[in-house]
Amino acid sequence: MSEITLDGLAKRYGEELAVEDVSVTIDDGELLCLLGPSGSGKSTTLRMLAGLETPTDGEIRIDDEDVTDRPAYERTTATVFQDWALFPHKSVLENVAFGLKMQGVGKEERRERAREMLERVRMTDHADDDPMNLSGGQKQRVALARSLAVNPDVLLLDEPLSNLDKRLSEDMQIELREIHAELEETFVHVTHDQDEAFTLADRIGIMADGNLVQVGEPNEVYQNPKNRFIEGFLGDTNFVEGVVDRTSPDAVRVETELGREVVVPTSNPDALDAGDAVSLSLRPEALSIESADAGLEADEAGQPVRTDGSTTNSVVGTVESVLYRGSTVRYSVAVEGTSVFAERTVSDSGEFETGDEIRISWDGADVLAFRDDGSRVDL
Amino acid sequence: MHRETVENVAFRAGYLAILTFMLLPLAVVVATSFEASGQLLFPPENYSLVHYRTFFEETTWLSAFDNSLLVGTGTTVVATTLGVTAAFGHELDDGRTGQLLAPLVLVPLLIPPIILGISMRVYFVRAGLNASFLSIILAHTLWATPLVYFVMRSVFSRFDWQLLDAAKDLGAGPIQSFAYAVLPNVKHGIFVGALLAFIVSLQEFVMALFLSSHSTETIPVVAWTALRQSLDPMVSVVSTFLILISIVAIVAATVATNLEWLSKQLS
Numbered sequence: 001m002s003e004i005t006l007d008g009l010a011k012r013y014g015e016e017l018a019v020e021d022v023s024v025t026i027d028d029g030e031l032l033c034l035l036g037p038s039g040s041g042k043s044t045t046l047r048m049l050a051g052l053e054t055p056t057d058g059e060i061r062i063d064d065e066d067v068t069d070r071p072a073y074e075r076t077t078a079t080v081f082q083d084w085a086l087f088p089h090k091s092v093l094e095n096v097a098f099g100l101k102m103q104g105v106g107k108e109e110r111r112e113r114a115r116e117m118l119e120r121v122r123m124t125d126h127a128d129d130d131p132m133n134l135s136g137g138q139k140q141r142v143a144l145a146r147s148l149a150v151n152p153d154v155l156l157l158d159e160p161l162s163n164l165d166k167r168l169s170e171d172m173q174i175e176l177r178e179i180h181a182e183l184e185e186t187f188v189h190v191t192h193d194q195d196e197a198f199t200l201a202d203r204i205g206i207m208a209d210g211n212l213v214q215v216g217e218p219n220e221v222y223q224n225p226k227n228r229f230i231e232g233f234l235g236d237t238n239f240v241e242g243v244v245d246r247t248s249p250d251a252v253r254v255e256t257e258l259g260r261e262v263v264v265p266t267s268n269p270d271a272l273d274a275g276d277a278v279s280l281s282l283r284p285e286a287l288s289i290e291s292a293d294a295g296l297e298a299d300e301a302g303q304p305v306r307t308d309g310s311t312t313n314s315v316v317g318t319v320e321s322v323l324y325r326g327s328t329v330r331y332s333v334a335v336e337g338t339s340v341f342a343e344r345t346v347s348d349s350g351e352f353e354t355g356d357e358i359r360i361s362w363d364g365a366d367v368l369a370f371r372d373d374g375s376r377v378d379l
Numbered sequence: 380m381h382r383e384t385v386e387n388v389a390f391r392a393g394y395l396a397i398l399t400f401m402l403l404p405l406a407v408v409v410a411t412s413f414e415a416s417g418q419l420l421f422p423p424e425n426y427s428l429v430h431y432r433t434f435f436e437e438t439t440w441l442s443a444f445d446n447s448l449l450v451g452t453g454t455t456v457v458a459t460t461l462g463v464t465a466a467f468g469h470e471l472d473d474g475r476t477g478q479l480l481a482p483l484v485l486v487p488l489l490i491p492p493i494i495l496g497i498s499m500r501v502y503f504v505r506a507g508l509n510a511s512f513l514s515i516i517l518a519h520t521l522w523a524t525p526l527v528y529f530v531m532r533s534v535f536s537r538f539d540w541q542l543l544d545a546a547k548d549l550g551a552g553p554i555q556s557f558a559y560a561v562l563p564n565v566k567h568g569i570f571v572g573a574l575l576a577f578i579v580s581l582q583e584f585v586m587a588l589f590l591s592s593h594s595t596e597t598i599p600v601v602a603w604t605a606l607r608q609s610l611d612p613m614v615s616v617v618s619t620f621l622i623l624i625s626i627v628a629i630v631a632a633t634v635a636t637n638l639e640w641l642s643k644q645l646s
Contacts, residue, residue: 052544072547073556085545089563098559099549150549 002063002076002153002186003028004049009058010210011044018044020210022058031180031187032215033197036207037233042190043082045207046156049188051075062153073102078152080160084143086131092142093118093127099150117145120179137168144176148183157189161196173199194234198222206230228370231281238282238340244272251364252379254278258315259336264364266379272369278377279370286366287342289331291350292316292357314361315340319352333360405622412615419610430612440617442594443601446512447581450597453516454523454580459573461520462527467561470535484528487521495521496589503590510592518586523576530575534568567636574632578625 004026011019019041026032034042047053049060051072060068067075078099086095093114100110118124121141126134131142140160147155157176161169173196180187191197197204198218205215214226225231232239242256247269254262262280272278317335324330328343331352342360352358369377407421414420415427434440465484469477487495495518503514538561546560562569584599591600602617 050544050548052548072544073550073552077548079545079548081541081545083539083541085539085541087542087545087560087563098546098551102546102550102555146549 004154004186004188005059005061005064006045006049007059007061009045009048009060010056011041011048011053012056017210019048019055022207022210022212024205024212024215026186026188028186029184031177031189031200031202033201033204034188034190034207034212035192035194035197035201035204035233037192040207041210042192042207043158046079046158046188046190049154050077050079050156052079076153077156078147078150078154079156079158080140080143080147082159082162084139084160086139086142086146088130088132090131091127092123092129092131092134095131095142096146096149098146103150114145114149117149118142120148121145136164137172140164140172144179148179152185154186154188157187159190159192162191162193169193169196170199176200206233208233225368225376227376228279228281228374231368231370231376236284236341238284238287240280240282240338240340242278242280244274244276244278246274247272252369254280254369256280257336257338258340260315262313262364262367264367264369264379268378271377271379277372281368281370282340282362283366283368284330284341284343286362287340287360288362289333289342289344289352289358289360291352292359312361313364313367314359316357316359319354319356319358322352322354331358333358335360408615408618409622412612412619414612414615417609417611419612419615430616434613434616434620437613439596439601440598440613443596443598444620446591446595447597449512450515450519450587450595451577451580453512454519455573455577457516457520458523458527458576459569461524462572462576463531463569465524465528466531466535467557469532470538470540481532484525488525492522492583492585493589496586499586500589510590510595512595514590515587515595515597516580518590519580519583520576522583522586523579526575526579527572530572531565531568534565534572538564570635571632574628578628581621581624 006022006024006026009019009022010017022041022045024032034045036042044053048055051067051070051074055068058068059066062076086092087098090098093111096117097110097114100113105113115124115127118127121144123138123141123145126138126142131139134142143160161172164172176187176189177200189197189200191200201218203215204218204221206213206221208229214221214230216224221230222234225234228239231237240256240258240262242254242262245253245255245261247253247266249269250265250267252264252266252269252272254264256262264280266272315335317333317340320332320334320339322329322331324346325343328345329351330341330343332339332341340360369379371377410423411419411421412430413426413428414423415425415429465480469480499514499518500509503509503511503517508514508517542560542564543556546556551559582599583597584603587597587600588603591597596604598617598621602614605611606614
């Protein structure tokens with residue numbers, strides 16, 4: 001049982017604020033991903049958890065025991081480092097057995113247990129190798145085995161996959177999930193890679209500027225980002241700036257830089273007032289594209305509100321560039337001087353070329369709105 | 380030939396000439412030690428090992444050798460311990476104290492040894508350590524520690540500090556993590572630092588002159604006394620031995636630092 005509580009955790013290096021305020025409870029057996037851009041304080045938070053940094057402020061409790069001032073070597077945490085930090089002068093087996101040696105486990109037993117760990121990560125064949133001669137993926141496995149060998153209550157992973165190529169990293173993500181399911185230990189995984197976080201995490205904690213901005217299940221975080229930063233960070237999206245023109249009981253009408261009004265349905269018309277500046281997020285998966293002359297007749301009077309309450313908005317623009325990204329094609333479309341991108345899968349019928357006039361349409365209910373200060377509008 | 384090749388050859392030839400010119404006095408010293416007569420002649424008129432035989436018969440010289448080795452070993456141990464731990468501590472805590480450390484450590488090297496020698500003599504007489512081996516060892520340590528410290532600073536700057544974190548994270552306490560994660564990776568640097576300390580102590584003359592008594596005289600001090608009486612080939616014999624010790628030490632260092640590399644090449 002290892003429930004971790006971080007309470008008002010802060011770390012300052014002189015004048016520089018690395019972590020401002022991190023408070024979260026990590027459940028026993030949970031895999032929490034700390035996700036954030038570089039410099040957001042996620043690694044520092046992890047290092048404080050490991051005991052490798054002393055917090056300037058706040059408290060860390062593992063199973064209700066205050067471990068804030070306990071040094072790393074007296075904590076039941078084990079870390080997999082970004083560059084794996086394997087001891088260069090020891091063999092792979094000695095590396096894995098090191099933690100057990102420090103615990104005072106006898107030579108025969110620790111060698112045997114280290115071998116079992118190497119088996120788990122399928123590295124038995126390399127037991128006597130010099131770790132410096134291993135590939136990145138192999139080093140990663142050895143580092144994982146070394147940390148697991150001490151049977152930690154909490155496994156901390158500091159971007160261990162960021163130095164691997166994409167394919168290998170994806171394989172390791174699946175393997176990590178399997179190991180996590182098997183061990184039922186608490187894992188805290190730090191990453192800057194959204195896909196990695198979504199694949200691995202039971203819950204994602206998003207960090208920005210030293211603060212834990214939002215914690216939630218991957219799905220929830222993606223569907224309900226708390227602010228504009230998270231919406232922009234979690235995936236590519238189109239932000240369209242505008243000003244609220246007028247609100248009605250069931251819809252907000254926003255005059256946008258797309259040159260026309262965008263209608264967003266709402267059940268909370270008081271959330272915005274006329275004249276408020278807003279950014280609207282049009283996610284590429286919510287946008288559908290078709291040839292400009294097909295489909296809806298452009299309704300110059302305004303966007304139609306359908307009878308079922310959903311709203312269809314559409315704009316017409318010119319294809320600026322076409323980008324093939326493997327299974328999808330991304331179109332960058334010029335609309336009234338701004339640029340909007342939309343995607344379709346390669347298998348979708350119809351292809352557009354640079355210069356084509358196309359119509360982009362979306363359901364108003366899929367649009368997220370953010371205020372000037374970045375906070376989300378509860379529509 | 381290419382212009383670049385010509386320039387390369389010219390540069391190397393020039394370099395070699397300067398090196399030879401600088402090392403030539405050593406050859407002269409070694410050569411004069413083989414002169415049969417009692418005079419310092421170059422080139423020697425008659426070759427003989429007579430002065431070498433005298434050297435091994437003279438207790439003054441032999442005990443000076445013992446003294447030098449004792450002082451050198453003592454200095455090496457103390458200076459290496461202080462220099463390594465200071466550099467290590469500085470790397471761990473680069474705060475305000477750390478920033479003051481580097482210039483402070485450098486101070487003894489900037490003070491003329493004659494001043495150091497006189498003031499330390501006064502100091503050690505007061506402290507009751509006058510004319511002991513310990514006083515010479517401490518004086519030499521004052522000089523050797525900065526050298527070890529700066530060698531280790533550069534060694535530690537290339538050390539992967541994540542290894543220390545990893546060791547601590549796996550349950551190694553402060554001493555264990557240093558012994559298991561740091562030491563094996565910087566041992567070559569420590570060896571080089573220790574060697575420097577030893578050689579500095581072996582050659583140092585001025586402070587040793589002020590601080591030694593008849594029973595603690597080191598080689599340079601005895602050589603100075605002998606030179607003042609007469610300029611004979613015995614001084615050359617002693618110098619030859621000093622040169623030999625330095626060469627042996629450097630070869631040992633080279634072998635030690637490259638041993639792993641060598642064994643990898645052979646396997």
